[in-house]
Amino acid sequence: MGNCCQYMGPQKNTYVRVSLPAVCFVWQIAMVILFGVFIRYDKESDTHWVEHKKHENLTDLDNDFYFRYPSFQDVHVMIFVGFGFLMTFLKRYSYGGVGFNFLIASFGLQWALLMQGWFHSPDPATGKIYIGVESLINADFCCAGSLIAFGALLGKVSPVQTMVVTLFGFTLFAVEEYIILDLLHCRDAGGSMVIHCFGGYYGLAISWMLYRPNLHQSKNLHGSIYHSDLFAMIGTLFLWMFWPSFNSAITDHGDGQHRAAINTYIALASSVLTAVAISSLAHKKGKLDMVHIQNATLAGGVAMGTAAEFMITPYGALIVGFCMGIISTFGYLFITPFLEKYLKLQDTCGVHNLHAVPGMLGGFIGAIVAAAASTEVYSEEGLINTFDFEGKYANRGVGTQGGYQAAGTCVSIAFGLVGGALVGLILKFPIWGDPADDNCFDDEAYWELPEEEEDILPPVLEYNNHMINKQDIAESNFTMEET
Amino acid sequence: MGNCCQYMGPQKNTYVRVSLPAVCFVWQIAMVILFGVFIRYDKESDTHWVEHKKHENLTDLDNDFYFRYPSFQDVHVMIFVGFGFLMTFLKRYSYGGVGFNFLIASFGLQWALLMQGWFHSPDPATGKIYIGVESLINADFCCAGSLIAFGALLGKVSPVQTMVVTLFGFTLFAVEEYIILDLLHCRDAGGSMVIHCFGGYYGLAISWMLYRPNLHQSKNLHGSIYHSDLFAMIGTLFLWMFWPSFNSAITDHGDGQHRAAINTYIALASSVLTAVAISSLAHKKGKLDMVHIQNATLAGGVAMGTAAEFMITPYGALIVGFCMGIISTFGYLFITPFLEKYLKLQDTCGVHNLHAVPGMLGGFIGAIVAAAASTEVYSEEGLINTFDFEGKYANRGVGTQGGYQAAGTCVSIAFGLVGGALVGLILKFPIWGDPADDNCFDDEAYWELPEEEEDILPPVLEYNNHMINKQDIAESNFTMEET
């Protein structure tokens, strides 16, 4: 593979021996310094908790660790195995899919702890950021946004570029999240707006800026093989199974977490059936397409990100999943090719159909469900509790809340599109070591690849009871050709 | 692959473009309507819980979510990744294994929420079904039954047929479970009887009805390849690791969950060693067979499904696992070939050896352990608590309980065999788009397959320092043949 590429014509320089280590070191050292200055254990993870516990007459279980840690681990699996393996579907870019995902998320979660801390919870007296298990979940959530963007760029960018996408992506994320959750006081438990909608449009805008007119030159690698699709199914299933944990990880203790998990579970089940139905309907012989099974089945979870903690009812969750399975599969069938052809937008993983659109719709669904809330259904206290109508928001009505939720969705789209366009501009500089158009979707560019699979076949093949060496076959062929 | 099949002789019509979408849509729409009419959040997942909590002086942690959710997620992984990947072992039916498993379980869990609700817990006043995390676990359990049945049919049925198997399977499951758990008042925490024994015989009976005399025509695809066996090991290990959660997920809070997890953990460890021993002993050179490692190692968990919550003792659990590893491996070595040859029963995954027999034995083991229970070992309250000797069962003795447990096992076998035979009859109609005998175990029938793996090899091979194009080799060969 390596050798042959040298005969495939001119190509851009994918040499990242200086830039990649430099970026990793500089950013990691910056993290060390910033962590040293800003980050501390919060009350519940500090050794002083023993005294605090006695003083407040708490039990060990009152530590938030026991409310959130199992959900945290599920979310963690989604970020690293879920997103990572979902992106192994390309026949020759599986290392890049899972490996760069690993790199992005590992850097990103550190940067997220800082950014989210600065925006949401710095101690007013000391300026320090106090972290606990909920911070870890939020950091992982933050990763999801940039990993979604990476999905649109998969195979077309260098690892250095992914680090740039991550640095800016996390920064933008923290700002838009601050605006949506703190300033507009929206609820967005599973991040339909702040994660999926933002991440999707962010990735699409970058990809649009980085349009490659000659990407067809890498066409032979822009597809899957049998086993790469199976690896991707590992990602799909872990995302699908743990999505109830994703949407419930930071909701209110008690009924909030419980309800969010149930709603997501139900919506996802429904997505699977409609995705299968449309996939089969779209093929002339009724055959299923792995792309739809791997992606569109998840759309119900994306769209429940905002409304999962509300009283959307199990029936409502089912309808959301139902519609999203259809919309997402249609997207893969018609919208992605349309975007590529007419809008010059190349979206490797189809994040438009799995994240951008279902995330946006999820935001609006959340707005509608919020606006339709009533004390009858929620109970007086339940309503206050669910929408956090406390402090200066004590008098906000559900209608107003619905309006703000819708506005929040628009904010996330705007941040995604504008931020993505700017980052895309930065990435157009010819200094990042990205691959040439005929060299995309190929791990060869950034990974030392093992020898070919052929080499595991036995060196000697038996034909008609004679032992022939492969080399002999080759030679005989060759001789013959010359004669 | 697609082309060549056209030359392989006549074949049945695997066209499911109408039937599959129709079934998916009709059933999913039915679910939406039925959920709308019947399903509501239970007390602990409703926003009213905030008030209830105050009223009852509860803490957040008293929400059942915190007792059951981690186990629920483990069970969820078993259903989708465990069963799904275990069924990827066939060389060319991995998509069908993991994909149809996904479809079955996604539809099934919705239907299970309804069926189990109707049978077990409809509100007498309103007729509504109130769901919480325990309902989700039970719905997943219900899936296990039909997925086991699917294991026997793997590669021989169409996706439409799997949906029919699921619809009837879940219905039968709910009825037999109602009879066994409610009417006979059996204990069956991990479902040796209601899940494994029923599911196993249900699948075997269907498979027996659908006997294919010419299945040997698909013989070349009825086996594994190196990497498909590795994918299957993912399934095996997730089933094996999370089985303690499966058997303890719905047992009593506190010691019940604790003990069930320990017993299952121990029994499974023991199964591995005896499965390895028999597998090695059975091969003339002592080599291990992946089929045994993938399946028989799990038999200890199946057989502990009923007794895991009892005081079977760690020593007893070890013996159960010991015997099951042997019995199950023997089954794969001798019983499955025997069944196929003499009883005309084709059992793709060998569910007879992993589910039917260990499940049945697990039921009887449970009966014996129950009958042997004493207040000395259990303590007075412990005995009442473990066997739920309350209300109208307050005076039931342990001997009687043992009898009922044994009777329950027989009920599950009867339901499996009779129900399976009837469903098999229905599936014999020539309307379901199932593959022909020479077309089984082939994803080609229902999946759009990617190009062959060969295509990832470099287009140019270097022999003796000359560059030869593959095409040239082919041409030269061909020319030569003609001359």
Next chain:
Amino acid sequence: MGNCCQYMGPQKNTYVRVSLPAVCFVWQIAMVILFGVFIRYDKESDTHWVEHKKHENLTDLDNDFYFRYPSFQDVHVMIFVGFGFLMTFLKRYSYGGVGFNFLIASFGLQWALLMQGWFHSPDPATGKIYIGVESLINADFCCAGSLIAFGALLGKVSPVQTMVVTLFGFTLFAVEEYIILDLLHCRDAGGSMVIHCFGGYYGLAISWMLYRPNLHQSKNLHGSIYHSDLFAMIGTLFLWMFWPSFNSAITDHGDGQHRAAINTYIALASSVLTAVAISSLAHKKGKLDMVHIQNATLAGGVAMGTAAEFMITPYGALIVGFCMGIISTFGYLFITPFLEKYLKLQDTCGVHNLHAVPGMLGGFIGAIVAAAASTEVYSEEGLINTFDFEGKYANRGVGTQGGYQAAGTCVSIAFGLVGGALVGLILKFPIWGDPADDNCFDDEAYWELPEEEEDILPPVLEYNNHMINKQDIAESNFTMEET
């Protein structure tokens, strides 16, 4: 593959049809007997707990099950899927990697329950061992030690030898753990010393004793292929994601578990970036090496094993991860080849760089952090609580504690080296059925392998619109060669 090996010259006898089943049966029967004599449910997993709970006025949640079970399951996944799949990276030893890992751990956890029970917690009155969820975690921890050792030996030993390594490994582990934790009263939550350092040196010493001068004869199988590296990434990621659970699984309830998880999470993130940086820097074109990504990214977790529960600060954790990513990657680049060439030490998985050295350094880091502890940072009670300065250790100072921690690290190295050398001696007897030098890294020796992958290719290929049968090509080639 099978046939051709017969022509590859003389080889040792890998016949294990007698020895493997014999070892499995004998050891499993011994377990049954010893469990019968010694092992009982502990207070919280016994049915008597219902009465105990009432008596002590506890709630269901006070059962340790709810504090530890989610972490236990994460650790369980690390042992079986994490270690198992990490060892599938070899192109033709994936079955052995994941399969023997399964066998070792399944036997080992039983033996660990006994050994750890005897050393740590036998009831003084009855001599019984009482087990609960914490015992299961400790048993899994114990497995990690021997699985690390197996990593050094991967592909070069027979399954019977792995069972011997396990038997002695677990015994040595229990003794060194008793000395370090009980006699020296060290703290070692995540086992940098007792697990990683011991396991690493134990494996290296065995491998050194079993040096194979002609191992280069198996060189063609001593590497990975594209998809085997992806399978290994499954192992890497599950280890990486769940390491916070590993290091926090048996720490103090409340802040102890919380802090250990946070510290490990942070350290691991940092390791990824420096491992990537060094890997890229070391390649002439800046390409990444999968070996480093699979292994060195985990080094931060290993090194945090001791200090994770201390107040190392998030900043300190970041620095530890930073350094370990560098050291471990350097190890893979330079130390492993050096050891092989000059010290005659063949270390298949490079456990020297991932476990031995980071574990040792982790022990010393723990010593330093312990010695630097102060009541200012920890609070009076927090200090006592964290270092367990109670009973006869009430007056131990932090400086002394640091000294003992360092001494403990030395004990673990000594046990690993001396124990490993002795076990290596035992394994040199020519009775264990280990493979010959030219037969290493080959599943063929101990596994019944499926047919080659080639067989899934279509039997008919289409060239230039003519249908040619593969067989014809072969024949034509052959004919030609003869003429």
